Amino acid sequence: MTDTDSPVDARPDTNLDEDDRLKPAFVRAVIDAVEREDSEAVRLLVAALHTADIADLIEQVPGEIRHDLAGALGDRLDGDVIAELNDWVRDELMEVLGPVQVADIAGTMDTDDAVAMIEELDDSDQQAVLDALDPDDRAAIETALSYPEESAGRLMQRELIAVPQHWTVGDVIDWLRRDEELTTDFWEIFVVDHRHHPIGTCQLSWILRTPRDIAIEDVMQREQTLIPVDMDQEEVALRFQKYGLISAAVVDSSGRLAGMITVDDVLHIVQEEAGEDALLLSGAGDGDINEPLRESYKARVRWLIANLGTALVASFIISRFEDAIATMATLAVLMPIVASLGGNAGTQTMAVAVRALATNQLTRSNSLRTIRREIALALLNGGTVAVLIGIGTGVVFGNPRLGGVIATAMIVNILIAGLAGVLVPLTLERLDQDPAVASSVFVTMITDSIGFLAFLGLAVASGLV
Structure with missing residues (x-):
């Protein structure tokens, strides 16, 4: 050419x-x-x-x-x-x-x-x-x-190097040079006992710097993180992150060395799981641009239908205040503000909670503390936004009472949004369901419904309409 x-x-x-x-x-x-x-x-x-x-x-x-x-x-x-x-x-x-x-x-x-x-x-x-x-x-x-x-x-990979504990460093080096069938890509050697149970690991750098007559078990590091074969890959990734691992031995139900996992495999898992949770929160399925159109349609449409059902709940609440809205059309103008800000607040909290659950930061031992923290944060956020929207509404519409109503409704909705954002994922996790899958549907329903109910209900109760 x-x-x-x-x-x-x-x-x-x-x-x-x-x-x-x-x-x-x-x-x-x-x-x-x-x-x-x-x-x-x-x-x-x-x-x-x-x-x-x-x-x-x-x-x-x-x-x-x-x-x-x-x-x-x-x-x-x-x-x-x-x-x-x-x-x-x-x-x-x-x-x-x-x-x-x-x-x-x-x-x-x-x-x-x-x-x-x-x-x-x-x-x-x-x-x-x-x-x-x-x-x-x-x-x-x-x-x-x-x-x-x-x-x-x-x-796990099966291509690994394992040597018996009674060998010397010289035995290991000679075997590595002599056996042409061994894998060529490794940086760590596993030391096993007579039952093929891993008892330690030894980096190649240690072997190269140790005299030949020294026993390999005197060179090896005995502390190691063992991975059961049936452990979920997400938990595997968390262990690598927590303990800073480069590789780890995988053992079967009897404790025998079955394979190893290396950090390059874990990086793929971290990327995959992080992307998966983000896509599940949005209801976008795999979210892959190479996914067949039919598969993408099936993955997304079911959550849109679910959202349609939850939207009907909010619509039903609005219908109960039809007369009030007809009497004061300004309510219809301000309703989306309350629901939208509540939804955003709930989404923020939900995203943090789902990530914390996925990384084991949010557990049974600190769930109550986390809930209290989100309540405090919701009150701070709600108070700040309520002051701004209350003053703005009172000035623009010349109705201080309307400003007070929307400010109160905003505090209520953001507080409920904060609670829903952490309680919904926690509840799904306790039920052994993936909190990333359906959290957004429930949180959106709660924030929209509570937002409309609080705003319209307070408007009626305060005598605005």
């Missing part, structure tokens, strides 16, 4: 912008090469790209040419690229690859990445891929698939 065939250079530094994103011109050049079926040009363009950038490229091209791009990439579409792909895009590509091709890719991946790819396949396709795998790889993946989804057993 000549220079005139493509407007971009194959060097990665010229095809990425200042934020390390693929430049539109580069993506367009790849699309053009795919459309004219020039596989050689495609491979030349991506030759110097990092695997993560190749994955980004696959995600950014239109869906109708992804399969052709995958075919043009040839051996550049390897396990490292597949592991970096968005889940929806990866599943889409797996549908057009045969079981043998998927098995070949899985054989080059770490166990955890291979499991993440295979677990999303249909049962029949999954079995076909497993049948095509090497027996050792198949056994490892089948074992991982037997553990619950989003558990440490699904997340």
Whole structure:
């Protein structure tokens, strides 16, 4: 291919912008090469790209040419690229690859990445891929698939280094150099007893700086954080964060070393869980731009329907004060202000509570203290906003009593919003439900209903109408 065939250079530094994103011109050049079926040009363009950038490229091209791009990439579409792909895009590509091709890719991946790819396949396709795998790889993946989804057993790698406690440092070094079947990517060695229970860890730097005749158990660090295979991945991430871990041993129900989890896997979990909670709060489902339209529709419409139901509650309350609103139309002008500010206050508190629950900052031991704190904060916020809206309403409409009514209603609604924002997530968590899923629906219903009821009810009770 000549220079005139493509407007971009194959060097990665010229095809990425200042934020390390693929430049539109580069993506367009790849699309053009795919459309004219020039596989050689495609491979030349991506030759110097990092695997993560190749994955980004696959995600950014239109869906109708992804399969052709995958075919043009040839051996550049390897396990490292597949592991970096968005889940929806990866599943889409797996549908057009045969079981043998998927098995070949899985054989080059770490166990955890291979499991993440295979677990999303249909049962029949999954079995076909497993049948095509090497027996050792198949056994490892089948074992991982037997553990619950989003558990440490699904997340862990089997590729690790474990040595018996009676070995010396020299024994370990000789074995590492001699055995060509060992994994090549590791920085920590696990020391096990005769039952294969982990009893300590030893960093490579310690081994390299220790005389050969010293026993490995005299070098190792005995204190370690062990992860049960059935622990939820979110809890795994919290342990890594709390104890500053780089890697951790995973043990089965009998205490035997089953695998390990490394911090790079945990970073993916942290990002995934944080994004998931934010999207659940909004009712947007997975919120993935690569998600099929039908799946996005089903995920979002059910919460919109639920919101419709809760909105009817607020509408019913308003209908009870129809005569009052007809008598004083100003009430209709001011009602949205009370409901809107209450809703915002509730959303603020709810977001803080859901995050605190997710990070184990909000527990049974400090829930009462947290509730008292939110009450105090709601009173401060409510008082500040009430003074502003009360004075403003009294001046604009020339009606101090109306200003007092809306100020009182504002304090009441923001106070209730603060309580709802923390109590709703706490209640859902106590019921073993994800507090991020339905909190927003209930909090919105409460703040809207209480806001309208407080404002209109006080207006009637004070004799304004």
